[in-house]
Amino acid sequence: MADSSEGEEEGKLTGGNQELVVDEDLQEMAKKAAWSVSSCKPGNGVFSLRDDNLETYWQSDGAQPHLVNIQFQKKVKLQLVVLYVDFKLDESYTPSKISIRAGDGFHNLKEIKTVELVKPTGWVYVSLSGSDPRETFVNTFMLQIAVLSNHLNGRDTHVRQVKVYGPRPNPIPHQPFQFTSTEFITYSILR
Amino acid sequence: MEAILAECVRDNLRHFVHRNAIFMCERLCAEFPSETNLQLLATCYLQNNQAHCAYQILKGAHMAQCRYLFALSCFQMDLLTEAEAALSPSDSSTEVPNGAAGHYLLGLIFRYTDRRESAIHHFNQALALDPLLWTAYEELCILGAAEEATKVFDEGASLCIQKQYLHIALYSQNMRESGEDHDIASSRNLGSSDDSTRQLQTQGNGQRDISRNNHGAPSSQPLNCGSAGLPFYNTPSPMATQSQLSGVAPPPLLRNAQPNGPNVRAFVADNSPRQTVNPTIPGPRRKFVDEGKLRKVSERLFSDSGQRRSMRLAGESVVNTNSFLSVSGNGTSHSSKFLGGSKLTSVASRSFTYRKGQSWTNENAEEGIHHEVHDDSRSSIAATNSSQSVDSRLLEEEGLSRSSGAATLSCSRYNDGASEILSILRFLGDGFRLSCLSRCKDALDVYIRLPQKHYNTGWVLSQVGKAYFEMVDYLEADRAFTLARIASPYSLEGMDIYSTVLYHLKEDMKLSYLAQELVATDRLAPQSWCAMGNCYSLQKDHETALKNFQRSVQLNSRFAYAHTLCGHEHVSLEDFENGIKSYHSALMVDSRHYNAWYGLGMIYLRQEKFEFSEHHFRMAFRINPLSSVIMSYLGTALHALKKNNEALEMMERAILADKKNPLPLYQKANILVSMENLDGALAVLEELKEYAPCESSVYALMGRIYKRRNMHDKAMLHFGLALDLKPSATDVAAIKAAIEKLHVPDELEDDL
Numbered sequence: 001m002a003d004s005s006e007g008e009e010e011g012k013l014t015g016g017n018q019e020l021v022v023d024e025d026l027q028e029m030a031k032k033a034a035w036s037v038s039s040c041k042p043g044n045g046v047f048s049l050r051d052d053n054l055e056t057y058w059q060s061d062g063a064q065p066h067l068v069n070i071q072f073q074k075k076v077k078l079q080l081v082v083l084y085v086d087f088k089l090d091e092s093y094t095p096s097k098i099s100i101r102a103g104d105g106f107h108n109l110k111e112i113k114t115v116e117l118v119k120p121t122g123w124v125y126v127s128l129s130g131s132d133p134r135e136t137f138v139n140t141f142m143l144q145i146a147v148l149s150n151h152l153n154g155r156d157t158h159v160r161q162v163k164v165y166g167p168r169p170n171p172i173p174h175q176p177f178q179f180t181s182t183e184f185i186t187y188s189i190l191r
Numbered sequence: 192m193e194a195i196l197a198e199c200v201r202d203n204l205r206h207f208v209h210r211n212a213i214f215m216c217e218r219l220c221a222e223f224p225s226e227t228n229l230q231l232l233a234t235c236y237l238q239n240n241q242a243h244c245a246y247q248i249l250k251g252a253h254m255a256q257c258r259y260l261f262a263l264s265c266f267q268m269d270l271l272t273e274a275e276a277a278l279s280p281s282d283s284s285t286e287v288p289n290g291a292a293g294h295y296l297l298g299l300i301f302r303y304t305d306r307r308e309s310a311i312h313h314f315n316q317a318l319a320l321d322p323l324l325w326t327a328y329e330e331l332c333i334l335g336a337a338e339e340a341t342k343v344f345d346e347g348a349s350l351c352i353q354k355q356y357l358h359i360a361l362y363s364q365n366m367r368e369s370g371e372d373h374d375i376a377s378s379r380n381l382g383s384s385d386d387s388t389r390q391l392q393t394q395g396n397g398q399r400d401i402s403r404n405n406h407g408a409p410s411s412q413p414l415n416c417g418s419a420g421l422p423f424y425n426t427p428s429p430m431a432t433q434s435q436l437s438g439v440a441p442p443p444l445l446r447n448a449q450p451n452g453p454n455v456r457a458f459v460a461d462n463s464p465r466q467t468v469n470p471t472i473p474g475p476r477r478k479f480v481d482e483g484k485l486r487k488v489s490e491r492l493f494s495d496s497g498q499r500r501s502m503r504l505a506g507e508s509v510v511n512t513n514s515f516l517s518v519s520g521n522g523t524s525h526s527s528k529f530l531g532g533s534k535l536t537s538v539a540s541r542s543f544t545y546r547k548g549q550s551w552t553n554e555n556a557e558e559g560i561h562h563e564v565h566d567d568s569r570s571s572i573a574a575t576n577s578s579q580s581v582d583s584r585l586l587e588e589e590g591l592s593r594s595s596g597a598a599t600l601s602c603s604r605y606n607d608g609a610s611e612i613l614s615i616l617r618f619l620g621d622g623f624r625l626s627c628l629s630r631c632k633d634a635l636d637v638y639i640r641l642p643q644k645h646y647n648t649g650w651v652l653s654q655v656g657k658a659y660f661e662m663v664d665y666l667e668a669d670r671a672f673t674l675a676r677i678a679s680p681y682s683l684e685g686m687d688i689y690s691t692v693l694y695h696l697k698e699d700m701k702l703s704y705l706a707q708e709l710v711a712t713d714r715l716a717p718q719s720w721c722a723m724g725n726c727y728s729l730q731k732d733h734e735t736a737l738k739n740f741q742r743s744v745q746l747n748s749r750f751a752y753a754h755t756l757c758g759h760e761h762v763s764l765e766d767f768e769n770g771i772k773s774y775h776s777a778l779m780v781d782s783r784h785y786n787a788w789y790g791l792g793m794i795y796l797r798q799e800k801f802e803f804s805e806h807h808f809r810m811a812f813r814i815n816p817l818s819s820v821i822m823s824y825l826g827t828a829l830h831a832l833k834k835n836n837e838a839l840e841m842m843e844r845a846i847l848a849d850k851k852n853p854l855p856l857y858q859k860a861n862i863l864v865s866m867e868n869l870d871g872a873l874a875v876l877e878e879l880k881e882y883a884p885c886e887s888s889v890y891a892l893m894g895r896i897y898k899r900r901n902m903h904d905k906a907m908l909h910f911g912l913a914l915d916l917k918p919s920a921t922d923v924a925a926i927k928a929a930i931e932k933l934h935v936p937d938e939l940e941d942d943l
Contacts, residue, residue: 167919
């Protein structure tokens with residue numbers, strides 16, 4: 001079961017960066033995960049979400065909500081979801097309300113975050129952390145990104161890229177904490 | 192016709208016109224099929240990096256030299272069983288062809304087929320036959336079975352060398368006489384003292400016979416080429432460039448009239464790592480110690496003289512050639528800088544080049560008197576210098592030597608020369624042996640005792656750098672390697688270690704510059720791609736780093752460090768299976784590569800297979816018993832196995848081994864905490880705090896301990912300090928959670 005903060009959190013996000021800038025101590029977690037979508041138009045499938053190409057996009061083809069499902073092989077700690085969406089390019093296909101759910105599988109997903117996008121134009125960062133420091137990470141088997149509605153009431157949606165980030169593991173195994181100073185780090189590895 | 196063709200082929204080989212050599216040789220073999228000519232053809236192919244061709248034509252050959260070349264081709268093509276069969280067939284009546292070189296090749300074969308004892312036996316044999324076969328000693332050190340350098344490079348070795356030189360000297364005299372350097376000889380004789388001339392002539396006569404004999408001798412030119420092949424093989428060894436150069440021992444040239452110790456050693460000059468073909472022609476290894484091998488030696492010299500002839504024809508000064516040939520002081524004369532007779536005296540060992548382009552002498556000039564045969568940089572410098580300057584200088588030297596000359600071939604001179612070479616070799620050998628045994632401080636002490644001009648060479652400086660690297664003194668290592676780069680900017684020896692040093696120091700600018708320079712220097716060297724890989728790894732781009740390391744492995748699968756680095760990257764990408772495979776590959780190449788043992792230990796630690804982990808760390812520890820890092824990890828593994836007392840003991844040793852390493856102290860505190868000795872742990876951490884005041888985890892651990900002791904204020908203070916030092920996100924979460932729980936002591940602590 002995913003750890004989560006109670007209830008939904010409303011948040012409006014506007015704008016968006018053109019550059020993807022992420023903290024050094026975060027790493028992309030979903031390279032080996034299983035990605036799937038609720039529906040897609042032929043030629044604009046789930047692959048376009050992960051191809052590192054902002055020209056290609058996933059286009060849904062069915063009823064709302066449109067879902068992007070990410071299933072991991074083991075429970076992972078996640079901290080950040082980043083989407084590339086662009087109102088200028090996609091207009092009525094641009095997602096407007098997004099809900100992020102987590103759980104062990106399709107049967108027990110629970111919403112952990114909701115955001116509303118207002119005319120986004122690039123990379124949009126959605127943090128999964130709660131207010132409690134104990135909730136910095138979401139520890140889960142599965143993540144689901146649900147597009148609940150689009151701008152201008154569009155039916156289908158375009159999403160150009162999705163990335164999921166979590167903390168880097170401790171490079172030194174069997175340690176209570178990670179090392180920060182150069183002396184410790186230098187002596188902690190033999191290369 | 193046969194003679195003309197053969198001479199033409201040899202000429203072409205000397206000038207590196209391989210295609211013509213191969214073509215002509217094929218005509219020769221078609222017209223006069225014989226094993227000798229086949230040998231020559233095989234030589235051409237080997238020189239042209241076509242080992243498979245040589246392999247095909249030499250199948251089933253019987254002559255000693257042919258068998259040697261065949262074995263060489265097999266080795267290059269990785270057909271080790273056939274190589275072994277060729278060198279030492281089951282009927283043990285036939286001895287190993289080519290003496291020292293043959294034993295060396297056999298040793299390599301045994302090493303790579305995991306028969307350590309036999310390998311050691313053969314390397315020792317090789318060294319006994321030819322004490323200047325440094326690479327054999329290197330291999331012994333790598334196998335961890337080398338005797339002390341003083342025992343190997345001692346008086347007996349000195350006598351060996353002298354005998355060799357004597358033969359060569361006589362032979363070269365003969366070469367001279369045999370007409371090529373006719374005019375040279377005469378001009379030279381003009382200057383030389385009567386005695387020397389007479390001596391030369393008498394010796395020359397004797398030599399002529401020998402040379403004529405050699406002409407038809409089975410152990411002919413291919414010998415040179417054979418030896419050429421060896422440097423080729425040295426490439427794969429970890430000491431790639433170095434071995435290559437050192438592998439090529441130039442034919443010693445005796446100088447009669449030289450006042451100084453002659454020990455002339457011709458080097459194959461341009462032994463650039465990739466040009467394995469070139470070096471061998473002129474300066475094949477001196478493998479011929481036995482009388483019986485004199486012919487081989489002579490033959491080689493003959494080819495050398497032929498070379499010289501062609502050199503002359505190519506317009507070099509006659510005197511130059513002559514000086515190469517003439518026994519009377521050629522050796523020294525090669526060292527172009529010896530303009531004064533007095534200077535000549537001081538020169539003990541001289542490296543020589545016969546061929547044009549082998550401006551060893553130039554190197555001599557630059558470096559001063561003593562030339563260590565195996566000096567990497569020297570050879571490189573020599574290669575780059577023009578022969579022209581050499582020529583003129585040689586001329587002068589010639590004159591000087593002649594005039595100064597003690598006429599008689601004096602054994603004492605050889606003696607001096609031999610012992611001087613050996614004294615240098617003793618230092619280098621000892622240093623190398625000690626650093627292979629991971630006794631780095633001792634190794635450094637040995638190296639520092641080398642004369643300045645030898646110390647300031649690429650090879651020695653990078654060995655020094657390696658020693659500092661093993662002692663985890665990265666700043667000193669950086670300094671040493673920088674000097675090494677200045678001394679020989681084209682040499683790639685040890686540059687992989689340098690890139691790791693820069694990686695540790697997090698110098699990404701320097702590292703990327705180094706990597707680019709190395710790749711530009713030599714795209715086919717494994718070290719260049721190791722450096723490139725380290726560059727990417729530093730920027731946390733582990734996939735690209737892995738690709739680069741894999742490229743390095745492809746270029747040379749016998750380069751253990753490349754495998755280990757691949758392993759490290761696999762682990763960073765959390766791909767433990769492939770990591771284990773890579774580390775095992777590294778260990779197959781070099782079972783004393785303790786980095787690979789360490790890597791395996793780390794993987795098992797991560798996978799919580801603590802017994803495996805302890806075993807592997809212990810293996811690493813056995814190989815390198817002075818490394819505090821290994822000791823601290825061994826202690827960690829023991830701690831994980833709940834063997835707390837042993838763990839503590841190991842930590843104490845680690846603390847003693849290297850005062851600058853904070854980790855063992857930290858681990859000790861950890862262990863004490865798990866043994867419920869909270870006060871002890873706190874004491875250790877207080878001490879550690881003094882040493883490393885900016886380490887967040889120290890405060891975090893202290894905070895945790897205070898929390899357990901219910902000293903909430905102190906706990907709060909330390910948690911706060913820990914947070915100030917910007918720990919990682921996970922730790923921030925953990926610490927903040929701990930702070931929250933400080934005031935709810937009965938709540939179950941989950942992650943703390």
